[in-house]
Amino acid sequence: MLKDITIGKYVPARSPLHRLDPLVKIIFTAFYIAALFIINKPLPYAVFTAYTLIIMLISGIPVKMILKGARPMLWIFIFTAVFNVFMTTGETLWAFDIFSLSIKITREGVISGAVLTVRLFYLVIGTSLLTLTTSPLDLTDGIEKLLSPLQKIKVPSHEIAMMMTIAIRFIPTLSEETDKIMKAQTARGADFETGNIIRRAKAMLPLLVPLFISAFRRADDLAVAMESRCYSSGGKRTKMKECRFTSFDLRAVIIFAAATAALMTTQYML
Amino acid sequence: MIKTQNLSFIYREDNGVAAAGEEAVLKEINLKIEQGSFTAVLGANGSGKSTLAKHFNAILLPSGGKVYVKGMDTSVPENMFPIRQCAGMVFQNPDNQMVAALVEDEVAFAPENLGVEPKEIRRRVDECLAAVDMTKYAQSSPSALSGGQKQRVAIAAALAMDPEILILDEPTAMLDPKGRKEVMRTIKTLNRENGITAVLITHYMDEAAQADRIVVMDNGKIAMDGKPREIFADVEKIKALGLDVPQVTELAHELSRLGIKIRPDILNVDECFAELTRLFGGAAND
Ligand SMILES: Nc1ncnc2c1ncn2[C@@H]1O[C@H](COP(=O)(O)OP(=O)(O)OP(=O)(O)O)[C@@H](O)[C@H]1O
Ligand SMILES: [Mg+2]
Numbered sequence: 001m002l003k004d005i006t007i008g009k010y011v012p013a014r015s016p017l018h019r020l021d022p023l024v025k026i027i028f029t030a031f032y033i034a035a036l037f038i039i040n041k042p043l044p045y046a047v048f049t050a051y052t053l054i055i056m057l058i059s060g061i062p063v064k065m066i067l068k069g070a071r072p073m074l075w076i077f078i079f080t081a082v083f084n085v086f087m088t089t090g091e092t093l094w095a096f097d098i099f100s101l102s103i104k105i106t107r108e109g110v111i112s113g114a115v116l117t118v119r120l121f122y123l124v125i126g127t128s129l130l131t132l133t134t135s136p137l138d139l140t141d142g143i144e145k146l147l148s149p150l151q152k153i154k155v156p157s158h159e160i161a162m163m164m165t166i167a168i169r170f171i172p173t174l175s176e177e178t179d180k181i182m183k184a185q186t187a188r189g190a191d192f193e194t195g196n197i198i199r200r201a202k203a204m205l206p207l208l209v210p211l212f213i214s215a216f217r218r219a220d221d222l223a224v225a226m227e228s229r230c231y232s233s234g235g236k237r238t239k240m241k242e243c244r245f246t247s248f249d250l251r252a253v254i255i256f257a258a259a260t261a262a263l264m265t266t267q268y269m270l
Numbered sequence: 271m272i273k274t275q276n277l278s279f280i281y282r283e284d285n286g287v288a289a290a291g292e293e294a295v296l297k298e299i300n301l302k303i304e305q306g307s308f309t310a311v312l313g314a315n316g317s318g319k320s321t322l323a324k325h326f327n328a329i330l331l332p333s334g335g336k337v338y339v340k341g342m343d344t345s346v347p348e349n350m351f352p353i354r355q356c357a358g359m360v361f362q363n364p365d366n367q368m369v370a371a372l373v374e375d376e377v378a379f380a381p382e383n384l385g386v387e388p389k390e391i392r393r394r395v396d397e398c399l400a401a402v403d404m405t406k407y408a409q410s411s412p413s414a415l416s417g418g419q420k421q422r423v424a425i426a427a428a429l430a431m432d433p434e435i436l437i438l439d440e441p442t443a444m445l446d447p448k449g450r451k452e453v454m455r456t457i458k459t460l461n462r463e464n465g466i467t468a469v470l471i472t473h474y475m476d477e478a479a480q481a482d483r484i485v486v487m488d489n490g491k492i493a494m495d496g497k498p499r500e501i502f503a504d505v506e507k508i509k510a511l512g513l514d515v516p517q518v519t520e521l522a523h524e525l526s527r528l529g530i531k532i533r534p535d536i537l538n539v540d541e542c543f544a545e546l547t548r549l550f551g552g553a554a555n556d
Contacts (some may be wrong), residue, residue: 228329
């Protein structure tokens, strides 16, 4: 399960999405999510789905891999859907009694359950597309630029960005390590699989201690390795890959704006 | 290239006086490393090898005495970046020294920190990846590489600063035999062909045997210093310091103790084979 997490996994490829300026991509993602929560009619949803499909197809990443990223979220999808179906009041579609509890499934419940699930699903797809097509260093670069106006009020935008890069970089290393520690402890009789939640949480505790110790040791090593290569937080850095706003980005922005306008027309005008 | 003068170091100190129960990890070390040389540093666990190495690029500063790198005093704050640029360092754990999620970005990290022009960074990245024979993997993620490949990327990442010295702290300790060979070959090529001064800390005697000079540390002091042949000829002393000699050297040593007239200063398998063939004549050809 830990291996299925696609956050921080970057898949290099040559696609228009990979070429896009990371800052532009982050802003697009923000708009994508905002639009997702604004629309609430069948036609805009259809258009939105079409957009998502197009983006997925031009991303240069196998559709299967994108969908796999949503799999760890499956239980959350099911939970929100079920919760909504049962908890929303309105026009009754179907009513029955279990253990003297009368349960009503309403039309509104089914709709809001479906809508919320769809929204969550697209939310995961949209954000995975961002991380899958943007190398972590570029992503940080984008975040750094996004935050740079805040530098005036002393927000350390570079340090925040660096912290994020390193955190993302260490996700695979640490999840591999967790796996290893778990196996080592299972071999010595630890049981992570059975029992209720409290029991399982207790079993996780001895797992966290070695994990944290190792994370701190790694952090210490990394700090020395970075210092050895002349890193200093206040220093003037340059970039090998300067992300410049190109005419390609400009065209993308225009297409994206037009597409957003079209989507909003279907929502409000039709 | 590197010179230490009465270098002492204590991890927890107060104005040169050790905290209670603390002992100096380095004690009055005087060492000179010549330009273009290949020096191996040996020593038992905890003898102070890593601590010494960290003094060579101003990660640690002496508690007593001085360290000069290319004539620059490490204790002068203005010298810190020029010294670190001049003395690149590679560490034991390949996973713990990588910053970036893409090989070429990893190599670009140091020159980016130094504020080098983007075009020049690109040139250096390509050149350094070629020097360690990793050009093919420029666009890969380091996590997808083998241990030996990761360490070669780490070497390229240090080379990108355009250093004159490369300090390697047990770079092969976590590698399989194939990875170790790759890394050793890379280090030797850089030393012979690119004129990089190499300082290699290692626990592997066969690696140390490939250097021009071996420095043996014991409890914060330099216990032995000389050419590999001289060092390994004194098998008893090496063993007393908690170390081993290369297997072939040990074989020759044991044979000569049995009264067989074999050269005692054999360092590698080829020499050993030549000696044995000479001794046993035609029998070895069968
Ligand atoms: N950060 C630290 N704080 C306090 N003591 C330390 C620290 N790092 C190392 N030491 C101590 O300094 C001594 C020398 O350590 P050092 O790491 O230099 O040895 P080493 O020769 O590199 O050993 P190894 O072969 O295990 O790498 C050891 O006794 C160690 O416990
Ligand atoms: Mg060490």
